[in-house]
Amino acid sequence: QKEVEQNSGPLSVPEGAIASLNCTYSDRVSQSFFWYRQYSGKSPELIMSIYSNGDKEDGRFTAQLNKASQYVSLLIRDSQPSDSATYLCAVTGTYKYIFGTGTRLKVLA
Amino acid sequence: GAVVSQHPSRVICKSGTSVKIECRSLDFQATTMFWYRQFPKQSLMLMATSNEGSKATYEQGVEKDKFLINHASLTLSTLTVTSAHPEDSSFYICSARDPGIGGVSEQFFGPGTRLTVL
Numbered sequence: 001q002k003e004v005e006q007n008s009g010p011l012s013v014p015e016g017a018i019a020s021l022n023c024t025y026s027d028r029v030s031q032s033f034f035w036y037r038q039y040s041g042k043s044p045e046l047i048m049s050i051y052s053n054g055d056k057e058d059g060r061f062t063a064q065l066n067k068a069s070q071y072v073s074l075l076i077r078d079s080q081p082s083d084s085a086t087y088l089c090a091v092t093g094t095y096k097y098i099f100g101t102g103t104r105l106k107v108l109a
Numbered sequence: 110g111a112v113v114s115q116h117p118s119r120v121i122c123k124s125g126t127s128v129k130i131e132c133r134s135l136d137f138q139a140t141t142m143f144w145y146r147q148f149p150k151q152s153l154m155l156m157a158t159s160n161e162g163s164k165a166t167y168e169q170g171v172e173k174d175k176f177l178i179n180h181a182s183l184t185l186s187t188l189t190v191t192s193a194h195p196e197d198s199s200f201y202i203c204s205a206r207d208p209g210i211g212g213v214s215e216q217f218f219g220p221g222t223r224l225t226v227l
Contacts, residue, residue: 101152
């Protein structure tokens with residue numbers, strides 16, 4: 001079992017819809033969780049961090065964390081074509097980040 | 110968020126030469142920096158963790174004598190690809206951990222260096 005799992009996609013959503021990206025992790029002692037966005041040919045960009053159970057909202061983005069289920073998700077409201085990218089989930093281990101392989105999101109105009 | 114720079118952004122070199130890539134944290138001190146490699150359409154692969162003032166910790170399968178890492182100050186880490194070969198052609202990305210407030214740290218990436226070895 002991979003330490004951090006994401007569906008590789010592509011996940012296609014129409015413009016204006018809600019995109020839902022999911023991530024599960026295997027290490028129960030993980031404390032910090034992050035979502036990064038990576039455009040093709042570019043490096044990852046941090047968009048959200050979440051540390052406690054529940055929801056955290058920042059603009060059109062909402063991160064949701066459920067430590068009991070070892071599940072973290074990212075919702076993107078009012079999706080725009082510019083949101084089309086690969087979204088990486090990251091979980092902190094003992095000292096380093098463990099990244100998922102990413103979910104490719106396509107927002108269709 | 111915090112800013113991490115990386116230089117050069119792109120380099121083309123001949124097989125057998127060495128290439129040095131610099132990673133700098135511009136507005137914070139980073140005791141820990143990370144070096145990743147990413148091949149086209151693949152995920153990030155952690156190569157090594159660089160700690161200021163001590164030897165880097167390399168991931169399994171990464172040759173420490175080929176990928177030399179130096180973290181001489183709290184704002185600068187360098188990766189030197191020695192005797193580069195075409196199979197070393199990849200996108201190399203550094204990141205730095207911002208200690209943040211209250212012990213919660215976030216990791217910020219540099220813009221990456223695209224290495225092409227002819």
